[in-house]
Amino acid sequence: MTNETPNGVEHQPITTLGLERSRVNMAQELLEYPCLAVSEEFFEEMLCCLPPAYFGATDAGGFYSIMQVGEVSDYNGKGQELYETYQRMNQEAVDGKLADSRMVVGQWYFFGQRPLFIKK
Numbered sequence: 599m600t601n602e603t604p605n606g607v608e609h610q611p612i613t614t615l616g617l618e619r620s621r622v623n624m625a626q627e628l629l630e631y632p633c634l635a636v637s638e639e640f641f642e643e644m645l646c647c648l649p650p651a652y653f654g655a656t657d658a659g660g661f662y663s664i665m666q667v668g669e670v671s672d673y674n675g676k677g678q679e680l681y682e683t684y685q686r687m688n689q690e691a692v693d694g695k696l697a698d699s700r701m702v703v704g705q706w707y708f709f710g711q712r713p714l715f716i717k718k
Contacts, residue, residue: 615640622682622708633700634708641665641684641706651681652715661691664715665706672711680711 618640625632636644645653648668656662666681674680687701701707 615643626710632708632710636706636708659690660688661694661696662687666715678713681714683709683712685709
């Protein structure tokens with residue numbers, strides 16, 4: 599469904615996903631180290647839009663999970679490729695006393711544009 603403005607130009611109504619995309623874009627522009635909670639629906643959209651560049655645990659203990667959208671979104675000053683990055687804290691982080699006080703277990707957060715994660 600489109601809406602027509604007084605000048606006759608049609609535009610699409612803003613969706614929940616569109617609003618969330620705007621929030622992520624704003625956090626990306628304004629915050630050096632964002633930790634912005636996103637909805638499960640938005641996370642699924644980012645996960646399924648392309649095969650992820652990385653999706654899995656950040657360490658052998660499974661403390662955190664990370665997902666990086668499968669397309670380069672920018673480059674840093676060193677010329678490294680940057681990917682839109684989402685992270686989730688798992689219960690193992692709380693049990694191992696490695697919890698991030700900004701996060702809630704099981705919630706996905708936008709963490710900014712980061713170099714490709716390589717599990718060590």
